[in-house]
Every structure is written in C-alpha cells, then in structure tokens.
Amino acid sequence: xxxxxxxxxxxxxxxKLLAGRWPWELLQGDPRxxxxxxxRNLLGLPADAGYEDVIEAHRRLxxxxxxxxxxxxxAVHEANAARDLLLARLSARAAAPDRRx
Numbered sequence: 001x002x003x004x005x006x007x008x009x010x011x012x013x014x015x016k017l018l019a020g021r022w023p024w025e026l027l028q029g030d031p032r033x034x035x036x037x038x039x040r041n042l043l044g045l046p047a048d049a050g051y052e053d054v055i056e057a058h059r060r061l062x063x064x065x066x067x068x069x070x071x072x073x074x075a076v077h078e079a080n081a082a083r084d085l086l087l088a089r090l091s092a093r094a095a096a097p098d099r100r101x
Contacts, residue, residue, distance in 0.1 A: 039082035058083040
C-alpha cells in the first residue's frame with residue numbers, strides 16, 4: 001500500500017513538473033472553455049450567439065437582477081463579467097484569421 005501511495009505521489013509530481021498542472025486539473029479540462037460555458041449559461045445563450053444576442057441577453061438579465069428591482073450588486077457584477085467575457089471572445093474570434101483553409 002505504501003508503494004502504491006508513493007507511486008501516486010511521484011506520478012502527480014511528475015505531471016506537475018512536465019505539464020505545469022496537477023493531474024486533477026488536467027482532468028477538468030480547459031478553464032477558459034468552462035468559464036465561457038458558465039457565462040453562456042448565466043445569460044441563457046447558445047454557443048453560436050452573436051454580438052447583438054449577448055447584448056440583448058445581458059439587458060434582460062440586468063432588468064431581473066438589478067438592485068433597484070430586488071436583485072443584488074453581486075448578481076449585476078456576475079452578469080457584467082459574463083457579458084464582458086463573451087464579447088471579448090467574439091472580438092478575438094472575429095480578429096483571428098480563418099484556419100480552416
């Protein structure tokens with residue numbers, strides 16, 4: 001049992017040294033994709049939503065969660081962060097050259 005535990009620890013350390021991330025972090029996937037999916041879920045948007053879709057979904061969500069309407073500042077900050085992340089991703093994708101050719 002001690003040998004197995006030692007082997008697991010050594011494998012974890014080797015993974016951290018070689019990949020720069022712990023094994024359990026590698027299994028979780030890309031954090032950027034996870035954050036984008038969370039933002040889309042918060043705003044209720046599909047993966048192919050465009051600029052106007054993001055703006056409209058943000059506007060609708062802000063109307064629901066604004067402190068003047070019984071919401072919280074925290075919810076407004078989350079909605080704004082989700083909007084900013086998705087708009088930045090859309091801008092980056094529009095600026096990137098098409099690699100499918």
